[in-house]
Amino acid sequence: MLRALINLLYPNLCASCQEVLLKNENVICYNCMLDIPRSSHYQDIENPVAKLFWGKIKLEMALSTFIFVKKGKVQRLMHELKYNGNTKVGELMGVELGKEIDKIEITDKVDVVVPVPLHKKKLKQRGYNQSVFIAIGVAKVLTCEINTTLLKRAERSESQTKKSKYERWENVGSAFTLTDASQYIGKHILLVDDVVTTGATLEACCKKLKEIKGVKLSVGTLASA
Ligand SMILES: [Zn+2]
Numbered sequence: 520m521l522r523a524l525i526n527l528l529y530p531n532l533c534a535s536c537q538e539v540l541l542k543n544e545n546v547i548c549y550n551c552m553l554d555i556p557r558s559s560h561y562q563d564i565e566n567p568v569a570k571l572f573w574g575k576i577k578l579e580m581a582l583s584t585f586i587f588v589k590k591g592k593v594q595r596l597m598h599e600l601k602y603n604g605n606t607k608v609g610e611l612m613g614v615e616l617g618k619e620i621d622k623i624e625i626t627d628k629v630d631v632v633v634p635v636p637l638h639k640k641k642l643k644q645r646g647y648n649q650s651v652f653i654a655i656g657v658a659k660v661l662t663c664e665i666n667t668t669l670l671k672r673a674e675r676s677e678s679q680t681k682k683s684k685y686e687r688w689e690n691v692g693s694a695f696t697l698t699d700a701s702q703y704i705g706k707h708i709l710l711v712d713d714v715v716t717t718g719a720t721l722e723a724c725c726k727k728l729k730e731i732k733g734v735k736l737s738v739g740t741l742a743s744a
Pocket of ligand 1: 533534535536537538547548549550551552
């Protein structure tokens with residue numbers, strides 16, 4: 520709350536080190552930007568994030584841009600993005616993700632960027648879905664559209680509120696629903712999220728999106744643990 524207020528009053532501090540930004544710096548200072556550990560997944564299609572989906576779902580590409588380390592720079596920035604209302608962090612880091620995706624040689628260009636939807640309850644608490652801002656940054660570089668309504672979280676029923684049961688439910692892909700999917704028949708959809716750990720949520724989203732005829736899927740996240 521306090522940090523959210525500080526961000527509002529002093530937008531010209533680096534989101535990572537809190538030093539005053541120079542005139543030509545934006546959100547994250549030049550030094551911090553150079554210092555954020557990167558995974559360079561875009562150089563290797565068989566990277567660890569891509570491997571999470573092997574044998575589960577066919578993807579055109581999967582990658583993360585930054586390396587998430589406990590108490591490290593990326594964790595701090597993710598905290599700024601998710602809990603301190605600093606959505607500019609998402610957009611800026613999304614641009615970095617977009618630049619890497621742009622370097623990958625793929626036959627079918629990305630048509631639309633889809634952010635992983637948040638639970639209704641979380642959305643209400645936070646007031647925004649951080650992944651939407653990441654999608655904005657990515658789409659800016661790839662010059663494609665964003666769709667924030669195609670994929671939705673399904674409402675969970677009483678019997679599914681127990682965590683273990685819910686996780687199982689999420690894994691089979693019924694935790695998400697599709698709306699107005701016909702416009703994406705045969706298109707290439709890029710799913711984006713902040714951090715990937717096991718990949719279970721992204722996999723559930725992909726399984727749902729695969730219901731669209733002839734669709735091609737890719738996954739991009741800001742960071743991986
Ligand atoms: Zn800095």
